[in-house]
Amino acid sequence: MRFLKNIFGNNTAKVEMTKQKSTEYFIDIDPNSNSFSTAFKDFYKNHFIDQRGLARQEVDTYFFNSMTKEEKEIAKRLIRQNLKLRQAILFRASGLLQDKEALPILYDQFQNNTDLSWLLTIGQAIWRLNGDELYPKLLRQLKDHNSDTMREAHFDQVTDLKNEESIEMLFDYLTDKSGLVKSMTVSKLNYILAGQYELNQKFDRDYFLSKRNDKEFKSELVEKLKNLNE
Numbered sequence: 001m002r003f004l005k006n007i008f009g010n011n012t013a014k015v016e017m018t019k020q021k022s023t024e025y026f027i028d029i030d031p032n033s034n035s036f037s038t039a040f041k042d043f044y045k046n047h048f049i050d051q052r053g054l055a056r057q058e059v060d061t062y063f064f065n066s067m068t069k070e071e072k073e074i075a076k077r078l079i080r081q082n083l084k085l086r087q088a089i090l091f092r093a094s095g096l097l098q099d100k101e102a103l104p105i106l107y108d109q110f111q112n113n114t115d116l117s118w119l120l121t122i123g124q125a126i127w128r129l130n131g132d133e134l135y136p137k138l139l140r141q142l143k144d145h146n147s148d149t150m151r152e153a154h155f156d157q158v159t160d161l162k163n164e165e166s167i168e169m170l171f172d173y174l175t176d177k178s179g180l181v182k183s184m185t186v187s188k189l190n191y192i193l194a195g196q197y198e199l200n201q202k203f204d205r206d207y208f209l210s211k212r213n214d215k216e217f218k219s220e221l222v223e224k225l226k227n228l229n230e
Helices: 038-049 069-080 088-096 100-111 116-130 134-143 148-153 155-161 164-173 179-194 205-210 215-226
Strands: 002-008 011-020 023-027
Touching (some): 038 088, 069 100, 088 116, 100 116, 116 134, 116 155, 134 148, 134 155, 134 164, 148 155, 155 164, 164 179, 179 215
Antiparallel strands (some): 002 011, 011 023
């Protein structure tokens, strides 16, 4: 790793350029400092050293809640100053960290992309920060997208809204042309009802299809979804 000088006003700060494959990140701290907690170091490792675990959803993201207030501000800055690299994991982090200062960059990135997959990723971050209605509109586009792979890849985002529309979308996905999407939908609905994923699911697709017009049942699902920590 190499260190550069970076001048902020009259203050001189140590800047570290880290590398993951061919990507150089702008890092203005020493991530190995003993002043940082294990939570912050885990955050740093998974976002700037090795993102594979996060990409595969194999990482416990406890660090978002466990970092100190000061560390969270540093984490926000690190993510913000690297957002222009256009990496999905960094976009998600800005939303999870509730970094409202990142909104101008996120909107700029959103406006300069046309691919639905990128728009869904950036739009999710924006929505987590200010509830912009552009995100629900994107989820509606996803439902009608002709690519099975697209619907499969972004399926988990459907329940982000945690409202009646999320439940209606799930019921629509019960008849999706992708077998994987239908399977994930049944699993998600069982998860909402049970509050956890279970090896032996209690209800099958036919059961949920039989409840398609049951308003009381759907209201129960909405309330359970609102109280679910995903």
